[in-house]
Amino acid sequence: MMQNTDIAVIGAGPAGANAALTAARHSLSVTLLDEQPTAGGQVWRAKSTAILDAPNTPETVAGSRLRQEIDDSLVTHIGAARIWQIERSEKGWNLYVLRQGRSEVLHARALIIATGAREFVQPAPGWTTPGVLGLAGATALFKQEMTLPGKRTIVSGTGPLVFFVASEIRRLGGEVAAIITPNSRGDWLRCLPAMVSRPDLLLRGARWIADLILGGIPIWWRHAVTRVEGQTQVASIEFRKLTADWSPTGPARRVEGDSLCLGNGLLPATEAAQLAGLWLEYSLQLGGWVPCQVADGGTDIGGLFLCGDGTGIRGAAAAEIHGRLAGLSAVQHLGADTRAERDRLRAAFHRAARFGMAMTSLGIPRPGLLRLTTDETIVCRCESLSRTDIAAEISSGAGSTNAVKSGLRAGMGPCGGKFCQTTVARMIAETEGCTEADVPPPTPRPPLRPVPVAALAGDFRYSELPIPKPAPL
Amino acid sequence: MRLTPDQSSRIRRKPRVEFTFDDLPVSGHDGESLMVALMRSGHLHLRDAPEDGGARGAFCCMGLCQECVVRIDGTVVESCRYAVAQGLTVTSLRQKS
Amino acid sequence: MTKIYDIAIVGGGIMGCASALRMAEGGMQPIVLDQGDLGQGASGANAGTLSLQIKRVRLMPYALKGHHEWEAMGEAVGFHKTGGFTLAFTEREAALLHERQTLKAEAGAPITFASDRQIREAEPGLTRKVLAASYCPEDGYANSSLTGQYFRRRLRDAGIPYRERCPVSAADPAKEGFNLTTPDGSVHARRLLLAAGAWLRPVAALLGVELPVQARINTVSVTERLPPLVSTVIGHATGLLTMKQKSNGTVLIGGGWQGRGTPQEGRGHVMAESVQPNLALAQYALPALANARILRSWTGFEANVPDFYPLAGALPGVENAFVLGCVRGGFTIGPYIGKLMGDFIMGREPQLPLFDPARSFDEETT
Numbered sequence: 001m002m003q004n005t006d007i008a009v010i011g012a013g014p015a016g017a018n019a020a021l022t023a024a025r026h027s028l029s030v031t032l033l034d035e036q037p038t039a040g041g042q043v044w045r046a047k048s049t050a051i052l053d054a055p056n057t058p059e060t061v062a063g064s065r066l067r068q069e070i071d072d073s074l075v076t077h078i079g080a081a082r083i084w085q086i087e088r089s090e091k092g093w094n095l096y097v098l099r100q101g102r103s104e105v106l107h108a109r110a111l112i113i114a115t116g117a118r119e120f121v122q123p124a125p126g127w128t129t130p131g132v133l134g135l136a137g138a139t140a141l142f143k144q145e146m147t148l149p150g151k152r153t154i155v156s157g158t159g160p161l162v163f164f165v166a167s168e169i170r171r172l173g174g175e176v177a178a179i180i181t182p183n184s185r186g187d188w189l190r191c192l193p194a195m196v197s198r199p200d201l202l203l204r205g206a207r208w209i210a211d212l213i214l215g216g217i218p219i220w221w222r223h224a225v226t227r228v229e230g231q232t233q234v235a236s237i238e239f240r241k242l243t244a245d246w247s248p249t250g251p252a253r254r255v256e257g258d259s260l261c262l263g264n265g266l267l268p269a270t271e272a273a274q275l276a277g278l279w280l281e282y283s284l285q286l287g288g289w290v291p292c293q294v295a296d297g298g299t300d301i302g303g304l305f306l307c308g309d310g311t312g313i314r315g316a317a318a319a320e321i322h323g324r325l326a327g328l329s330a331v332q333h334l335g336a337d338t339r340a341e342r343d344r345l346r347a348a349f350h351r352a353a354r355f356g357m358a359m360t361s362l363g364i365p366r367p368g369l370l371r372l373t374t375d376e377t378i379v380c381r382c383e384s385l386s387r388t389d390i391a392a393e394i395s396s397g398a399g400s401t402n403a404v405k406s407g408l409r410a411g412m413g414p415c416g417g418k419f420c421q422t423t424v425a426r427m428i429a430e431t432e433g434c435t436e437a438d439v440p441p442p443t444p445r446p447p448l449r450p451v452p453v454a455a456l457a458g459d460f461r462y463s464e465l466p467i468p469k470p471a472p473l
Numbered sequence: 474m475r476l477t478p479d480q481s482s483r484i485r486r487k488p489r490v491e492f493t494f495d496d497l498p499v500s501g502h503d504g505e506s507l508m509v510a511l512m513r514s515g516h517l518h519l520r521d522a523p524e525d526g527g528a529r530g531a532f533c534c535m536g537l538c539q540e541c542v543v544r545i546d547g548t549v550v551e552s553c554r555y556a557v558a559q560g561l562t563v564t565s566l567r568q569k570s
Numbered sequence: 571m572t573k574i575y576d577i578a579i580v581g582g583g584i585m586g587c588a589s590a591l592r593m594a595e596g597g598m599q600p601i602v603l604d605q606g607d608l609g610q611g612a613s614g615a616n617a618g619t620l621s622l623q624i625k626r627v628r629l630m631p632y633a634l635k636g637h638h639e640w641e642a643m644g645e646a647v648g649f650h651k652t653g654g655f656t657l658a659f660t661e662r663e664a665a666l667l668h669e670r671q672t673l674k675a676e677a678g679a680p681i682t683f684a685s686d687r688q689i690r691e692a693e694p695g696l697t698r699k700v701l702a703a704s705y706c707p708e709d710g711y712a713n714s715s716l717t718g719q720y721f722r723r724r725l726r727d728a729g730i731p732y733r734e735r736c737p738v739s740a741a742d743p744a745k746e747g748f749n750l751t752t753p754d755g756s757v758h759a760r761r762l763l764l765a766a767g768a769w770l771r772p773v774a775a776l777l778g779v780e781l782p783v784q785a786r787i788n789t790v791s792v793t794e795r796l797p798p799l800v801s802t803v804i805g806h807a808t809g810l811l812t813m814k815q816k817s818n819g820t821v822l823i824g825g826g827w828q829g830r831g832t833p834q835e836g837r838g839h840v841m842a843e844s845v846q847p848n849l850a851l852a853q854y855a856l857p858a859l860a861n862a863r864i865l866r867s868w869t870g871f872e873a874n875v876p877d878f879y880p881l882a883g884a885l886p887g888v889e890n891a892f893v894l895g896c897v898r899g900g901f902t903i904g905p906y907i908g909k910l911m912g913d914f915i916m917g918r919e920p921q922l923p924l925f926d927p928a929r930s931f932d933e934e935t936t
Contacts, residue, residue, distance in 0.1 A: 035536065035554075042535065048556070050504035053485040085842045096842045103846070118537055128540075130517035130530030137534035145509040146484055150517075173481030211476035232518040232528040381532075381540065384524040397722040399734060403607040406614055407719035414539035414794055414865055446840050450539070450794060450863035452548060453849050457860070460850035462659060468826075471809050472878040472898065473627055473670060523795055523818070548861040549794060 001078055001097065001104055005031040007330050008095055008108035010083055010272055013041020014316045015308025016114030017066050018323030019297070019330070020075045023112075026331045026338075030075045031106060033097065035449070037079040039067050041116050041308075042136065043316045045143040054146060058204075084447030086111070086276045092303050093276075098447075103455050110303045110330040113273050114323060117266040117287070117309035120363075120422055123373045126228030126237075127262065128381055135161045135263025139168070148174040150259030154237050156180040156225045157263035159362040160205060165261050166217070167208040176217045177257040180239050182246055182264075182369070183362050184222040194358035197351065198317075224372055225262060226252060234260050247368030265363025266313045267422065271444040273310065277301055282437035286312025287360050288422070289441055296342050297326025305330050315356020321349040370426055379427075380420040382413020390424055394431050401425050401442040411442055414450060492561035494543075507552035507563065508534070508541050519543060519552065520566035542566060575601045575731075577915065578750055578759035580738050580773055583613035584901065585894050586765035587721035588908020589915070594728050596916045601757060602725060603750070605737035609718025611767045615870025616901050617790045617824035618648075618714040619812050622679035622706050623656045623671060623805055625899045626878070630677035631922055632903045639905035640712050647712045647720050650817065654709030654803040655684060655693065657700050657855060663807035664702035671704040681706045695799045695858055702807075709803050711814045711822075714901065733757075741776040747890060761890040763915065765908075768833040768871035770881070770895050777888050781881065782931055783873050783896055787829040787838040791845060791867040795819035799858050811851045821862065823852045829869035838869035874898060876931040882911055882924040893927050 009020045012034035020032040032039065038046040044063030047054060054060075070077050084103070085096035092109040119136035121127065133141065133149050135157040141147060142165075152175045155166045166176045195202045212219060220239065226248050227238040237260055241250040266287055270280060273291035278299055280289040290312045293299055297307045307326035308319040325345055328338035373379060375388045385408055398404045401411065404424050411417030411424070425439040432438075487503040494516055501510025508531045511519065517530045519541055531541040534553050541552045544564045552563075577593060579586045582604030590600040604610070620640055625633040640649050656671065658664040668683070675681040684703040689696060725732050733754055740751035747760035766773040768785040796819050804813040811825040827848040831838035845867050853859045873896045875881060880898075885891035894911045897903050910920035 048505050050487050050502040051484060052487060053483075055480045055483050085840070085845075087839070087842060094842070103842075105842075118535070119533070128522070128527055128529055128532075130519070130528055133531065134533050137532060140534040141509070145505055147505075147509045147513055149512060167477050170475070170477045171480050172484075173479045207476050214476060378527070381522075381529075381538065384522045384527060393719070396719070397726065398607075398719060400607055402610065403718060403734075406607070406609070406715040406717075409715075412715075412792075412866070414542075414863075415537060416866070418537050419533075443837065445866045445868045446842075446845075447864060447867065449536070450865050452860070453793070453853050453862050453864060454860040456846050456864060457850035457853045458846065460847070460854060462854060465808075465810065465847065465851065467662075468808055468810065470666065470670075471624070473673065546861075549863060 001099065001106060002031070002076065003105065004107045005029045005076070006108070006334060007031070007110045007112060008033065008093065008106055009112040009114060011041065011114035011116055011308065011310065012036070012039035012077065013114060013116050013308060013319065014043060014066070015116070015319035015323035015326070016041070016112065017070060018320045019112045019114060019307055019327035021069055021073055022324045022327030023331050024074045026336055028331065028334060031108070032070065032075050032077045033081045033083060034079055035082045039070050039077060042140060045140055047146065048144050051146060059143065082449045083272065084449060084451045086272060088277065098451050098455055101452065101455050103451070103458060110305065110333050111276065112297070112305040112307065112326050112330055113276065113310060114306070114308045115269040115272050115310040117313055118269050118418060119263050120265050120267045121262055121419065122264045122369050123377045123379050123423055124225055124227065125374055125377045126230070128378050129228050129230050129234050130232060131230065131234035131259045132228055133259070133261050135165055135261050136266065138165045138261040142168045142172065146172060148172055149261065150234070150257070151175060152177045152257040153259040153261060154178050154180065154255055154257040155261045157261070158182050158265050159359050161263055163205060163208040163212070166212055170211065170215065176212070178255045179212065179217060179219045180223045180225055181219070181221060182224050182242055187362055191358040191362065194354045198355050201355065224248065225260065226372060228260060234258055243368060245368045246366035247371050264365070264369070265360065266309065268310050268312055270310065271448055273306060274444050275446060275448065276304055278304070280440060283312060284364055285357055285360065286314070288436070296329045296346070297322060298329050303333055313356060313360040314353040315359060318349055318353040318356050321345055321352055325349060365426070370430060373423060379423050380410035380413065382415050383409045385410050387427070390427060394428055399428065399432060401428065401439060404428070405442050416444065417442060490557055490559040492557055492559070492563060494563045495565050501557035504556055507543065507555045507557055510557045511552065518567070521568045526568055572756065572758050574746055575599050575757070575759040577761040577763055578603060578748065578757050579763045579765055581764065581766035581769070582608040582721070582732055582734070583611050583765065583767055584609065584717060584721070584904035585908045585911070586763070587725060588905045589763055589765060589894060589912045590730050591724055591728055592909045592912025593916060594730050596912065598916065600730055601759065602730060602732040603736050603738055603752060603757065604732070604734050605769070607718050607734050608722050608732065612870050612872055612900060613717045613904070614714050615790070615868060616714045616788065617812055617814070617822050618711045618901070619803055619814065619824070620711055620902050621654050621709040621803055621805055623654060623674065623681060623704060623709060624809060625674065625679070625902065627673050627677045628879070629899060629903060630674060630679055632906055633899055634678060635906040636902040636904070637708055640902070643712070643720065643905070647716050649710065649712045651708065651710040652802045652814070653705065653707045654805060655689060656704045656805040656807060658702040658807040659699055660701065667702055667704055667807040679706060680708055692802060693800055695856055697855055697857055711803055713816070738773065738776065761915065762892065763911070764885060764891065764893045765895055767895050768873040770873060770893065772834065774885065774893065777885065777891060779885055779887055781893070781927070782875050785833050785871040785873050786826065787831055787869045788824065788872050789827045789829050789840055789844050789848060789867060789869050790822060790824045791849060791864050793821040793859070793862040794865050796821060796862050800856055804855060806851070811848070811855060813852055813856065821859065823848060825851065831869070833871050838871060840867045840869055872900070880907065880925040881927040882907060883914065883926045886928040
């Protein structure tokens with residue numbers, strides 16, 4: 001990997017890849033980094049090399065086209081690269097990258113962060129049982145490995161992913177036991193005005209649902225999974241109807257299956273942006289906490305740009321355009337005038353965002369959702385801390401996510417709080433009588449991903465150890 | 474005729490390779506992730522949670538949750554991001570009785 | 571009628587809280603104010619090392635008492651007495667070790683020099699390249715991140731009011747003492763104790779006092795859970811390495827490697843160029859660490875004044891105001907010196923002498 005680049009882009013999904021491609025057209029050196037071996041991000045994740053041949057989908061076509069564009073361009077794409085630290089330097093940025101067991105530094109004059117989204121799953125009893133996958137996790141599994149999580153899968157969650165995942169299970173020869181979604185048909189109808197701008201997606205979604213209905217697969221609208229049963233593997237799930245504010249109500253029903261795909265919307269992955277020095281602000285419409293940003297992928301920090309779902313969940317189509325905008329902003333920062341080009345793209349970005357944000361709206365949590373997390377439900381998976389454990393910490397005075405983390409370790413485990421901090425924050429908000437906007441996530445710390453000591457130690461020679469002034473005696 | 478056809482028979486994969494998981498023979502298609510090879514072979518219970526010993530396995534499938542980790546050559550790795558290879562010796566992080 | 575507290579304590583770390591508890595025991599009515607969560611500063615961010623081998627000679631009696639305090643706090647703060655080794659790998663380090671540990675032993679710490687066999691039996695996982703080592707059976711560690719929650723519970727149990735996420739932006743003389751301006755309204759107190767650690771300089775400036783407080787930005791890293799690799803707390807003759815494995819299997823690695831930032835910015839930043847050699851040294855000392863994954867690195871501020879002795883006494887030039895902080899080895903000594911401070915403020919003779927903040931700060935040569 002070269003040591004210096006004009007523009008470094010973190011994340012090779014639709015946003016980051018387009019940022020890189022756009023910038024590379026302006027005679028600047030561009031390095032595009034991603035922890036996956038190939039570009040595509042989550043939405044256009046490439047098939048593993050184990051798959052020699054498979055039928056195309058709109059995602060594989062779009063992904064292949066993007067990967068081809070990158071190959072044909074002057075962008076330097078570095079795959080299987082995990083950025084573990086981001087530091088400002090006099091000339092711009094130092095990125096510390098873990099590759100093939102070693103840590104290397106990349107110096108960049110400008111930095112574009114396009115880290116995309118991860119998913120939020122509302123903890124429910126038994127959600128840690130093997131055989132339970134995240135809904136977005138399932139899409140990653142299907143796109144990359146085209147393998148089913150089990151023989152008979154229950155699919156549950158908000159938004160379009162629930163129907164996409166069910167459809168993919170059918171396409172891969174699996175059996176969908178049932179679909180359970182907190183959304184109602186009315187919730188979806190309210191999205192129609194925003195969806196008509198994309199008749200292709202609307203039609204595709206309608207086909208998924210029609211196929212499921214024709215296949216006799218029950219769709220339980222306005223329902224949610226309330227318990228996963230099974231000791232070392234999923235055996236069945238219990239589910240109940242929800243009130244309009246998403247509180248479980250009515251009798252429990254049961255469905256048998258050996259696997260469950262479960263998800264409640266997407267969250268922007270903001271750790272890299274925070275490490276680079278950005279503060280977060282809360283936006284319900286964009287999926288929660290997003291980095292403070294200005295127009296065209298800009299930020300208040302010179303030489304730092306953002307684009308894509310990592311700035312707010314607006315979807316893939318908007319991400320592509322946002323990437324171009326951010327790429328142009330980075331180019332502007334390094335000397336060329338790109339205002340006219342950016343002016344031409346802005347309206348399209350906002351139009352494209354409408355669809356994505358309508359999908360995001362389906363995941364906006366309602367007060368009753370937190371009730372799915374019963375007292376004995378594990379909230380912090382890494383440290384096996386239940387809702388009761390965390391509630392006790394909050395009621396004994398821990399009034400911030402940092403304080404809960406310090407007291408109990410919720411958020412200090414290997415996942416770094418990614419899967420618990422949202423629920424912990426909502427618990428604090430409920431207890432304190434404030435909103436989630438008043439309870440920011442804890443400060444993220446490097447490394448951004450776990451890194452082996454040997455990779456960080458590198459080629460250490462004891463004689464190179466600095467000799468400090470002796471401590472005062 | 475389904476609106477979403479079953480396309481599973483149209484997927485062609487590389488030949489299988491053999492490896493071991495806690496000394497049990499497992500096979501997977503050359504290049505696919507360890508997680509998937511284990512999943513297909515029915516090994517969903519990959520580890521036991523440190524505090525309460527609860528059974529855990531793959532969850533996020535994208536290298537974040539750390540639930541799918543296994544041990545290879547003394548290092549803990551995410552099985553969802555590690556490709557199978559012939560002769561690999563994989564041990565689980567399960568509490569052995 | 572707004573309440574007038576006997577004393578307002580600015581800074582809710584170990585020292586501020588320990589002082590508050592002592593004064594409440596003595597019948598006073600304190601209030602504790604912190605800009606963030608209790609114990610969020612140095613108190614909660616350090617590596618938790620409780621080692622007499624790294625204490626200053628003159629502060630040894632305070633450190634010995636401090637160890638008793640931590641032992642009394644016990645499980646609630648994750649206290650473990652494991653014993654500790656300080657390692658030397660070169661002739662120079664061995665000479666330094668011998669000279670300094672001898673003086674510390676003479677100051678009262680039960681420090682001895684360890685034989686090769688003793689180290690290998692106690693810590694078979696350590697590298698064989700150890701040239702010399704000292705040992706202290708009193709050494710151990712506590713879990714610094716539990717500090718905040720521990721003192722929160724103690725303050726609540728003692729009925730001492732405290733306000734978190736409540737920075738003090740002004741401290742003005744008022745009838746009967748001081749009027750502090752905070753986002754939660756004014757706080758009126760007859761006396762003031764400044765215990766704001768790395769933030770003592772700006773806090774003292776509110777009262778027009780200049781304190782020559784500087785802050786080091788110490789880096790700590792933690793691994794994932796690991797099988798047992800080391801059972802004592804490990805130090806280094808130069809101080810560049812501290813290492814301990816906690817009961818949950820994670821290994822905490824420190825050594826005073828510097829991050830970047832100032833207390834005014836709020837938090838420090840980890841610098842990769844500090845983390846890497848810190849961890850390289852840890853791996854050198856404990857080779858099995860090579861395969862361990864680091865989950866998190868962070869920094870904590872450690873305040874000091876130019877002579878690296880505590881500020882503990884009356885605030886120069888301001889009546890009814892006091893200051894406590896900048897104790898070298900503040901985590902260890904904090905719970906004890908907080909008690910001494912409380913006694914001093916209540917007009918009682920502290921068990922050991924305090925450290926006049928009005929002294930002249932010529933840097934001592936050691």
